[in-house]
Amino acid sequence: MNKYSVLNENPFGRQKDFAKMTGAERQTYKKNDIIMQFDDKRSDIGLMETGLSYLVGINAAGEKNILDYYESGNIFGNAFFPHKPVNLYYVIAKTKCTLYKCTYDNMINCCRDDYIEHTKMMNELIISSAQRKQMHVDILSQRTIRNKLLTYFRYIAKDSEEQQIHIPLNLSDLADYISVDRSAMMREIKNMNKDGIIVSKGQIITLK
Amino acid sequence: MNKYSVLNENPFGRQKDFAKMTGAERQTYKKNDIIMQFDDKRSDIGLMETGLSYLVGINAAGEKNILDYYESGNIFGNAFFPHKPVNLYYVIAKTKCTLYKCTYDNMINCCRDDYIEHTKMMNELIISSAQRKQMHVDILSQRTIRNKLLTYFRYIAKDSEEQQIHIPLNLSDLADYISVDRSAMMREIKNMNKDGIIVSKGQIITLK
DNA sequence: ATAGATAAGTTGCAATTGCAACAGACAATT
DNA sequence: AATTGTCTGTTGCAATTGCAACTTATCTAT
Numbered sequence: 001m002n003k004y005s006v007l008n009e010n011p012f013g014r015q016k017d018f019a020k021m022t023g024a025e026r027q028t029y030k031k032n033d034i035i036m037q038f039d040d041k042r043s044d045i046g047l048m049e050t051g052l053s054y055l056v057g058i059n060a061a062g063e064k065n066i067l068d069y070y071e072s073g074n075i076f077g078n079a080f081f082p083h084k085p086v087n088l089y090y091v092i093a094k095t096k097c098t099l100y101k102c103t104y105d106n107m108i109n110c111c112r113d114d115y116i117e118h119t120k121m122m123n124e125l126i127i128s129s130a131q132r133k134q135m136h137v138d139i140l141s142q143r144t145i146r147n148k149l150l151t152y153f154r155y156i157a158k159d160s161e162e163q164q165i166h167i168p169l170n171l172s173d174l175a176d177y178i179s180v181d182r183s184a185m186m187r188e189i190k191n192m193n194k195d196g197i198i199v200s201k202g203q204i205i206t207l208k
Numbered sequence: 209m210n211k212y213s214v215l216n217e218n219p220f221g222r223q224k225d226f227a228k229m230t231g232a233e234r235q236t237y238k239k240n241d242i243i244m245q246f247d248d249k250r251s252d253i254g255l256m257e258t259g260l261s262y263l264v265g266i267n268a269a270g271e272k273n274i275l276d277y278y279e280s281g282n283i284f285g286n287a288f289f290p291h292k293p294v295n296l297y298y299v300i301a302k303t304k305c306t307l308y309k310c311t312y313d314n315m316i317n318c319c320r321d322d323y324i325e326h327t328k329m330m331n332e333l334i335i336s337s338a339q340r341k342q343m344h345v346d347i348l349s350q351r352t353i354r355n356k357l358l359t360y361f362r363y364i365a366k367d368s369e370e371q372q373i374h375i376p377l378n379l380s381d382l383a384d385y386i387s388v389d390r391s392a393m394m395r396e397i398k399n400m401n402k403d404g405i406i407v408s409k410g411q412i413i414t415l416k
Numbered sequence: 417a418t419a420g421a422t423a424a425g426t427t428g429c430a431a432t433t434g435c436a437a438c439a440g441a442c443a444a445t446t
Numbered sequence: 447a448a449t450t451g452t453c454t455g456t457t458g459c460a461a462t463t464g465c466a467a468c469t470t471a472t473c474t475a476t
Contacts, residue, residue: 057346059359065349067342082339086362087346108331119327123316126334131290133341134275138265138295140348141273141387143464145433151267154294172453179349181434186455188433202454351434353463380423389464394425396463410424 014073015049015100018125021118024102029053029093036101038078038089043104045077046070047125051097052168058088066176068132069094071168075125079104080133094173139178145188148178153198153207163207170203222281223257223308226333229326232310237261237301244309246286246297251312253285254278255333259305260376266296274384276340277302279376283333287312288341302381347386353396356386361406361415371415378411 018024024047029035035053036046048070055068055076067089070076076091107122135155142148152174156165167174171189175182192198199206226232232255237243243261244254256278263276263284275297278284284299315330343363350356360382364373375382379397383390400406407414 057349059350059355061355063351067345067349079335080338080342082343082363085346086359108327120316123330123334126331126338127287130288130334130338130341133338133345134288135290136345137275137341137348138293140345141265141275142267143271143387147267147269151294155290170453171455179351182454183435183456184433187457190455378423379425390424391426391465392463395427398425 014121015047017121018047019100019102021121022100022102022106024100024106026098026100029097029099031093031095033093033097034090035093035097035099036076036078036091038081038085043078044101045075045079045104045107046091047100048072048074048076049098049100051099052094053091053097053099054094054173055089055091060087064176065179066169066173068136069169069173069177073128074132075129077104080126080129136177145178145180145185146192148180149185149188149192150197152178153205157207165205165207167203167205222329223255225329226255227308227310229329230308230310230314232308232314234306234308237305237307239301239303241301241305242298243301243305243307244284244286244299246289246293246299251286252309253283253287253312253315254299255308256280256282256284257306257308259307260302261299261305261307262302262381263297263299268295272384273387274377274381276344277377277381277385281336282340283337285312288337344385353386353388353393354400356388357393357396357400358405360386361413365415373413373415375411375413 019026022045024045026049029051036044050072053070053076054066055070057065057067059065068076070091081089139148139151139155142151153165156167157163169177171186172182175185178185189198189200193200197208199208227234230253232253234257237259244252258280261278261284262274263278265273265275267273276284278299289297347356347359347363350359361373364375365371377385379394380390383393386393397406397408401408405416407416
C-alpha cells in the first residue's frame with residue numbers, strides 16, 4: 001500500500017488545518033457559480049469542503065470538456081497548470097459548494113514553527129492533485145469506451161468493500177470526463193450489462 | 209505568466225541540488241533498461257539528468273500505453289500514483305539515461321537548516337509533475353486526432369520563438385502518447401499538411 | 417559495407433464511435 | 447398540480463478511427 005495516496009481519503013479537520021496554516025478564507029458558492037478562472041494572472045489555491053465542482057476546459061472551437069472534478073478534500077488551482085495553457089479553463093460549481101481559498105504563496109511560505117506538519121500536509125495535498133491527474137490520464141489513454149469505463153470503475157471501487165460503486169458524476173458528465181460521446185457510452189454500458197461484466201442502474205454500478 | 213511553471217525549464221544545477229539535499233544516488237541506465245517498477249511496495253523518486261525515459265502502462269489485455277515521458281529535470285515516482293493502480297506500470301529507458309534516485313521519505317523529510325529553499329524546490333518539482341499530467345489530460349480529452357496533435361504542438365511551442373518545434377518523441381511513440389493509432393495519426397498529419405495548418409517533416413513541425 | 421532492426425509513410429477495409437434526433441423518467445419551481 | 451428543465455435511455459446513419467499489411471527510409475551494430 002502506498003501510504004502517500006490520498007485519493008479516497010478525507011481526513012477529519014484537513015480543511016480546518018489548511019485554513020489555520022495558510023489563512024485561507026471560507027467561501028460559499030451556489031450551483032453554476034464560477035469558482036475560479038484560469039485566464040488571469042493570480043494563482044489562488046482552492047480546497048473543497050463540501051459539494052462538487054468541475055474543472056472545465058474550452059478549446060478554440062468552443063467545445064467543452066470536463067478535465068477534472070473536485071469533491072471534499074480535493075485541491076485545485078492555477079499553480080497546477082502548465083505555463084501558457086492552450087485552452088480556456090474555469091472551475092464551476094456543479095452543486096452548492098463550500099471551500100477554502102488562499103494564494104499559492106501563502107500555502108507554500110508560512111508556518112515556520114510547525115513547518116514539518118505543514119510541509120507534510122502541503123505535499124500530501126499537492127501530490128493528491130498529481131495522483132488524480134495520473135488516474136485521469138490512465139483512463140483517457142484506454143483506446144475503447146469499455147476499457148475507459150472499466151478503468152474508471154476500478155479506480156473508484158475501494159478494495160476492501162464489495163464491488164458496488166456509486167459514481168459521483170451523472171452519466172452525461174461521466175461521458176464528458178472520460179471524453180466520449182454520451183450516447184456511445186450509454187450503448188457501451190448496455191452492452192457491458194448484456195455481456196455480464198457489470199450490473200448497472202444509472203450511477204449505481206456493480207462490477208462482476 | 210505563471211511563475212510556478214517549470215514545464216519547459218531546466219535550471220542549471222537543479223539535479224545537483226536535489227542530490228545534495230536528499231542524498232540521492234546518481235545512476236546510469238542503458239537503452240531498454242527498466243528504471244523503476246511500480247508493482248512493488250517501495251516509493252522511490254527519480255529525477256532525470258540526461259536521456260529520455262517512458263512511463264509505460266499495461267492493461268489487463270496486455271496493451272501498452274505511453275502515459276508520460278521524462279527528460280532532463282522531470283521527476284517521477286510511485287508517490288505520484290493513486291493507491292491501488294489498476295494496471296501495471298514501469299519506467300523504461302528509451303535512450304541511455306542518467307538520473308538521481310532517492311526515497312520519497314528522504315525527499316520530503318530532510319534539510320532542516322535550509323528548509324525554505326528545500327521546500328520551494330520540492331514543491332516546484334512536485335508541481336511540475338502535476339503540470340505535465342494536466343497537459344497530458346488536456347491533450348487526451350480532445351476528441352479528434354487533429355485536435356490532440358494541435359493541443360500537443362501548442363504546448364510544446366515556446367511563445368517567444370518561431371513556431372517551429374522539434375518533437376522529443378518519435379512519431380510511433382507520439383501516437384502512443386496521445387493514445388491513437390499510428391497509421392491514423394500519420395494520415396491526419398498528411399491531411400493537416402494538405403490543409404496548410406502545419407508544415408512537417410518527421411519530428412520537425414512548423415505551425416502555421 | 418552489409419545485414420538487421422527500427423521508424424516513416426501509405427492504403428483498403430472493417431468497426432467503433434460520434435452525431436442527430438428522438439421518447440420517457442425524474443427533479444425542481446411556481 | 448402543472449410546467450419546465452435536466453437527465454436517462456435508444457437507434458439509424460455517417461464518419462472517423464483502428465487494424466492489417468505493405469513499401470521505403472533510416473539508424474545501428476558487427
